[in-house]
Amino acid sequence: MVIDFHSHVLPKMDDGSKNTDMSLAMLEESRGQGVEVVVATPHFYGHRESAASFLERRGQALRRLKGAVASSGKAAGGELPFVLFGAEVAFFSKLTELDELDSLCINGTRTLLLEMPFAPWTRYELDAVSSLCLDRGYQVILAHLERFYALQKDEYVLENLLRLPLWVQVNAGSLLPLTRRGPWIRLFREGRAHLLGSDCHDLAKRPPNLAAGRGMLRRKAGEPTLARMDELGARLLGLYA
Numbered sequence: 001m002v003i004d005f006h007s008h009v010l011p012k013m014d015d016g017s018k019n020t021d022m023s024l025a026m027l028e029e030s031r032g033q034g035v036e037v038v039v040a041t042p043h044f045y046g047h048r049e050s051a052a053s054f055l056e057r058r059g060q061a062l063r064r065l066k067g068a069v070a071s072s073g074k075a076a077g078g079e080l081p082f083v084l085f086g087a088e089v090a091f092f093s094k095l096t097e098l099d100e101l102d103s104l105c106i107n108g109t110r111t112l113l114l115e116m117p118f119a120p121w122t123r124y125e126l127d128a129v130s131s132l133c134l135d136r137g138y139q140v141i142l143a144h145l146e147r148f149y150a151l152q153k154d155e156y157v158l159e160n161l162l163r164l165p166l167w168v169q170v171n172a173g174s175l176l177p178l179t180r181r182g183p184w185i186r187l188f189r190e191g192r193a194h195l196l197g198s199d200c201h202d203l204a205k206r207p208p209n210l211a212a213g214r215g216m217l218r219r220k221a222g223e224p225t226l227a228r229m230d231e232l233g234a235r236l237l238g239l240y241a
Ligand SMILES: [Fe+2]
Pocket: 006, 007, 008, 088, 199
């Protein structure tokens, strides 16, 4: 199942889609690229907003989007992809104590898209992520690992983090630049990256581009890599094709 694991398609939630028209156009564009499921992952910053407030806002945005879909006459699974609700949960100090963590997972699963700090990670972050994966049984997806990779100086922390039973998401756009894509394609080949997301925010600067990323991955890492990714994605979301 072709799944976009990372998107900012919900209207007026964050720095992504500005309104329901833009959301619909982004979804249509994704569907045109063969995407069957889009996971809506608006930013959640627990250090500046309560989970209750975020969930309330997300509920409203989803209702607005559903209303717009209904009045457009376009159907999920037809001209539009199915939209699942999730969040891009930014790491913060109280993350592991957050009561609402289950509600921030994708669509009632235990799958959580986690955005790590844009800084060198330490044993503190390693312990926290270990606790989420091993003690609390979350299926953690590290959002766009490539964005943080060069910042990591502590090899012990990085290696042990990537040895945890977690999943690594890479942005489709990171697989495209000729001179910079090599390390991220290698991560997929080595089985150290697992999922793709567009991280789309709009239609111009950061548009839906999953198909381009998938095409590159198919060319450079082979069809079985894509097949594994699609099977894992469906499993993590409790969807079986
Ligand atoms: Fe994002």
